[in-house]
Amino acid sequence: MVASRAEQQFLKSYDRREFVAPLTTVDMAIFSVIAGQLSVLLVTRSNFPANGCLALPGGFVDEAKDATLLETAHRKLTEKTGIESPYLEQVETIGGASRDPRGWSITVLHFALVDHLAVQSLPGVSTGSEPSELTEWMSVDDALRADLAFDHHDLLNAALGRLRSKTRYTALPLALMPEEFTLTELQTVYEIILNTTLEKKAFRRRLLAAGVIEESGNVQYGVHRPAALFRRTNVSPGHTFPRSLELP
Amino acid sequence: MVASRAEQQFLKSYDRREFVAPLTTVDMAIFSVIAGQLSVLLVTRSNFPANGCLALPGGFVDEAKDATLLETAHRKLTEKTGIESPYLEQVETIGGASRDPRGWSITVLHFALVDHLAVQSLPGVSTGSEPSELTEWMSVDDALRADLAFDHHDLLNAALGRLRSKTRYTALPLALMPEEFTLTELQTVYEIILNTTLEKKAFRRRLLAAGVIEESGNVQYGVHRPAALFRRTNVSPGHTFPRSLELP
DNA sequence: ACAATAGTGTCTGTCAGACATTATATG
């Protein structure tokens, strides 16, 4: 598919500014488990529209910095959390005439999972170019009750639905864990996300058989019998189990 | 979240045309099974860039006609096939600096499944406003070997991957069937998509237990023992089975 | 020794795979 002379001609006289394209943003639902609660990172908007409202972090594609949409998402994430290589996945793209008062707009929604320990140092990162928006962690339950900007309530719900759904048949929650963790801690994270209790034996069998974790050889001492510490193997946390967990 | 006076002021002086947004299109991978082959609808582009190339049908959001992105996708589908209510699902959004020579661009990729009988009447619909592009059905294998415009080879692969993956754990291929069909016909469609053979007994047990189909009461006579005809129930073809099919 | 948490043994139930068997048309 070599560009013909006619095509070169066309491109030379083509000016994108003659066309009005929808406003396009990348929004992020960044999840972590903090103090036993599934939490999401929110910003307080410092610009119109919805100035002062809580919102999912996000922003425009920077055509100079970002070669792809995924890079935009990674950049946003690093700006807000300082974390470089988290689990990041595109959820859905929502577009319409009435979701932003500025006009027809599109958002490409992503979700990210970050280690609940690496994240203790926050909030207050925002190395971004933005006029340092206030960022804060809020439990997902509170966030869904809060008054979020635009359609961010729906976006958060969509991201949460994807996380819950994938937690039933993948090892995704591993991306929320620190370097080393006990199986009980991992199970607890699953239970927090799914909002239910799980069978210990079945849970362990499943994760060990999948080969997504391995014993680190270390042991965590506590008040009672010490627990073996595990770490992720190089098998992707996106690993799909042969069956889904049955929820009550 | 009532708009403050300051916000109203802001919106009044806001002009989207001052900002260059990425070119945004909706592209469609429209699948059907034709003469025993999984096929995809392609257009021959009648505009620059990539004039004359084969491509997935698609186009820009029409801010006047489309209230949401989903409406854009439905409109494109109806323009190309004349079919109104097919199975339609968003696959992925791909964006980057180098996928379109006109500049940073984004495409929201969808796939659709249409009845292989309702579609016999094609090609040549194109009721769209476009200067009647040539549309044709091509087997997916041929389409992947052909020289498609832009990154449409990758888009087609992504859509195909989604279809194959979902065929393993949902009743999605039902959306490719006519009103009435035999279980053998349905199984054949699964086999075409998955490019493998399936066990008849297990296949029937699975679909009947799921309640996604029911006997219509009619019978299809052929050369040998006649086959019971089935139709979809009102259970969604997106129905998820408790386990995935094991492929060899 | 006891309490509390970590970790195992093992039975059951569900559902997909395999494959032999029976059923019912046409020529």
Place this chain on the structure above:
DNA sequence: CATATAATGTCTGACAGACACTATTGT
């Protein structure tokens, strides 16, 4: 009645759920 295709019977195996049981620590 031969044959091809439709449809069923039934055994096996993988893996999740349930739950009782054992193991190991601090106090």
